Amino acid sequence: MTIDVMFPYYGDVAMMKAAVDSVLKQEDRDFKLTIVDDGYPDDTLPAYFAELTASDSRIAYSRNEKNLGANGNYRKCVGLIQHDIVVIMGADDVMLPNYLSTVRQAFREPSVSIVQPQVEVIDELGEVYLPLADRIKAAMRRRATGSSSTAVLQGEPIAKSLISGNWLYFPSIAWRADAIKAHSFRPEYDVVQDLALALDVVMTGSRLLATDTVCFQYRRHRESDSSVRALDGRRFDEERRFFDECAADFQRLGWGKAALAARLHLSSRLNAVSLLPKVVAKRAWVGLGKLLGHAVRF
Template sequence: MTIDVMLPYYGDVAMMKAAVESILAQDDRDFRLTIVDDGYPDESLPAYFASLTDRDDRVRYLRNEVNLGANGNYRKCLGLIEHDYTVIMGADDIMLPNYIGTIRKGFRNPDVDIVQPGVEVIDEDGVVYEPLGDKVKDFLRRRLVGESTEAVVAGEPVAKSLITGDWLYFPSVAWRSTAIKQHSFREQYNVVQDLALAMDIIMEGGRLMVSDTVCFQYRRHRESDSSVRALDGRRFAEERAFFDECVRDFKKLGWDDAANAARLHISSRLHAVTLAPKVVQKRMWPGLRKLAAHVVRL
């Protein structure tokens, strides 16, 4: 059961190299690594990628002729999937040596479409830490699955939990390839595209396995693209559009509790509240107005 590891890349070179090395250092070596370079401008990269493909025949490298952006590059990766299970890893994250083996174990259950393994959060320097938002993620996940070391969840309960607060760590998530290719990423989203994909699979009866086995390090940047989008209000505008879609979709399925959770989007509003001091500090007054509108939205 070979696992496709897709690595859409654009950004810090050193972090990308660390991500690649962590993949190649897996204890379970039955995987295929495909790197899709979105045209990052660094003259050292052609030689580096050539050395990778020369040294390991499990590595495939492609470079986009034009920059597709994150969402476009994700969708291109889907068209390159060749095996039954897929990971779309972040180019600044780290796989611990037991990652592939943990994912493989999760998919031994033939009913599982998504596997979320245990994750550590690291900062720009690779130091493990736990920001407030990640403590909330852990609380929401445990409220759904309890103290189980492995749990399979489906239907309205997991939809309601995720829409209350998204506790998935997208780069660490593994997907059944038929499910992810069937639904793909919604083109209109640049921040919540991963949650939208998971929700599409869940609404069609897909099952999510949650494992406590820590096997992945997710890098959280203090000034990431999503955090910048949050400060100027773009992130929350996108989230509101997604929540509105979910209200309609959940109502069609008769998932009234999940629809109410989408309508309230409590954790998203609280996130906006926590960002207000930073927006004031940076004097981003248009962003502050947008945050305030998101918080009080009825």
């Protein structure tokens, strides 16, 4: 069973090449790598991609005629899925050699549509580290999965856990193709589209499997797009709209505890509070007002 590795690309060339190389070094060789270039401006790329596709028939490459943005390129990748299992990989992340074999094994569990393996967090230099945000994610994951090395979760418990604090690492997730195709990414979101997709799948009754096998390295950038959006308040405007929508959806399903967690969105509020010193230091006064409003408004 071939696994689709969808690779939406825009960004650092060296990190992209390292990510591609990590796919090609997988122990499990049954994959199809599809690179969708969103028009990154680098004159060396045409020759690199031409050589890549000529050297390996499992690699396909296309370049968008116009820049679609992250969400648009994700949705294009969904439309190109050909096989039953798919991962939409980050172009600066790294698959460890056992990644594909790990998720393939996990999908032997019946009715699982989402597989979240264990990840290492790396910085811009590729060094493994664990910043505060990821220590919190790890704690929330342990709370959801317990002491089991493999946990299968579904329904309101996983919805409540993820809406309380998203401990998933989207680029490392493997999906059933039929589940991701049924929903795709909501076009109105630019920051929480990954969590929205996971919850859409969960709300249809699908199950999530979390395994403790470390097989992926997630790169944490200090000044990511989501960080910039957070400082000027845009991230939290989007999160509030999303939480309100989730609260209504959960309530319709009779998931009262999950709906309450969505309305409270405590981890999001705490994140806004944690950014206040940085906003003050940058004198981003508009952002300061938005962050304070997000932190205290109900």
